[in-house]
Amino acid sequence: MAQQAYVTETDNGGSGPERRGDRFRRLFNRFLSGWRGDRRIWRRGIVVAAVAVLLALVMVLHARIPNRVGNLGSLTETFLPWLGLLIPLLLVLALVRRSATALIAVLIPSFVWLNLFGGLLTDKTGTGGDLTVATHNVNADNTDPSGTARDVAASGADVLALEELTATAVPVYEKALASTYKYHSVQGTVGLWSKYPMSDVRAVDIKLGWTRAMRATVTTPEGRVAFYVAHLPSVRVKLEAGFTARQRDKSADALGEAIADEPLKRKVLLGDLNGTMNDRSLNGVTSQMRSTQGAAGDGFGFSWPASFPMARIDQIMVQGIEPVSSWTLPATGSDHLPVAARVNLDTTS
Structure with missing residues (x-):
């Protein structure tokens, strides 16, 4: 009787985790059976x-x-x-x-x-670097351009690109960013703001008939860097036509040619390319430049749509420059998230 009582006590006793472990093993064995x-x-x-x-x-x-x-x-x-x-x-x-x-x-x-x-x-974020850059499609329908400007300026970017600027919103952005950035230029619907001197500023023809891309030389403490800002045409998914992107693809090829012809060795591309690094139609650009997110980011860095990011279509790409870190910024009044990166201009060290 004592032995029987001992067996009964062992079956019903023991700690909670032990009982749960026995239950799991029984269920697992039943599953395997x-x-x-x-x-x-x-x-x-x-x-x-x-x-x-x-x-x-x-x-x-x-x-x-x-x-x-x-x-x-x-x-x-x-x-x-x-x-x-x-x-x-x-x-x-x-x-x-x-x-x-x-x-x-x-x-x-x-x-x-x-x-x-x-x-x-994996987190490839590094430390150091000598220049912070950022880009943001601010959305033409943004109801708070001054607040958006303050938010992106707070990122600490030394050079900032904005896309989808409207004629009525440009003065608002210029006023809001004037205290942070001494130099700036707006070409069509894109603009570049810089803490360092800018020269050789001009529009870049991406075969649209109106200006949605520009380039400028920014003279940093580490030397001159060619900056390109671009907003490639939007793409649409239509039941009758599928994923329509012919104009975007044509503009991407033109942008790639302009970057390839750039005489400066150090180049930065900032903008909304309306495509991801995986999209073959952007090969004219992606084949010659590195994505800061892929090289020095943490995660996919999706930037659109801001409410539930599903794709990285806002890009910071470099050539002759070493990415150190890359990240997305908090949402603003736009339907895109701003993206930023820290880069090392002295690649000889």
């Missing part, structure tokens, strides 16, 4: 496995998806990181179906996604 000896685990879940393989192929071969029909390739590349959300869903379906085939297949897109975007999950 449904798999053991069941040869159907290799035949079930074929559809889930096929979808997993297809997802992996889309991510690997995204550059081969044609743009001829609705610019489908560029649309896929714009939101390419978000395809990773399908992986946990496929994993759950594989477990529900108790399919070993599906589980193994889900590993394929997992490895592909990590290979493409795993580097963005």
Whole structure:
């Protein structure tokens, strides 16, 4: 009787965590028991496995998806990181179906996604640097331009670019930024504000018929740097036409040519490119410049839309300059988030 009482006490006693551990082991063993000896685990879940393989192929071969029909390739590349959300869903379906085939297949897109975007999950932010730059599409319909100007100036940027400026809002931005930036120039709907002297300021023709890009030489304490500001045309997703971006692509090529012809070795591009670094249509620019977010950021740095950022279409890109850190700024009265970066101009050290 004593032994029986001891056994009964052991079964019902013990600490809470021990009981929970025993319960988990029983549930886990019960789950595995449904798999053991069941040869159907290799035949079930074929559809889930096929979808997993297809997802992996889309991510690997995204550059081969044609743009001829609705610019489908560029649309896929714009939101390419978000395809990773399908992986946990496929994993759950594989477990529900108790399919070993599906589980193994889900590993394929997992490895592909990590290979493409795993580097963005780590914090590459460094310290130091000698110049802070920022860019912001302020939105033509912004109801608080002075507040937006104060917010972006508070980032500590030495050089600041603004896009989507309207004729009525320009004086407001000029007044709000005058105490922080001694030098500035507005060309069409884009502008550049600087704490350091600016020279050789001119509009850049990006084949639109009106001015949405400019360049200027900024003379910093570390020497001259060519700054480009651009706001490429918007893209649209239409049921009858798909992802329409022909004008954006044409302007991107023209901008890339202007940057390639720039005689100064140190270059910075600030602006709303209406496209991500993955979008092949921006190759004219992205093939010759580095993204500060990819090189020195923490995470994806999505900038649009401000209410729920889903894509990094506002870019800070450099050539002949070393990115140190990159980040997004708090929301303003715009539908875009401002983005900023710290860079090292002395790349010989």
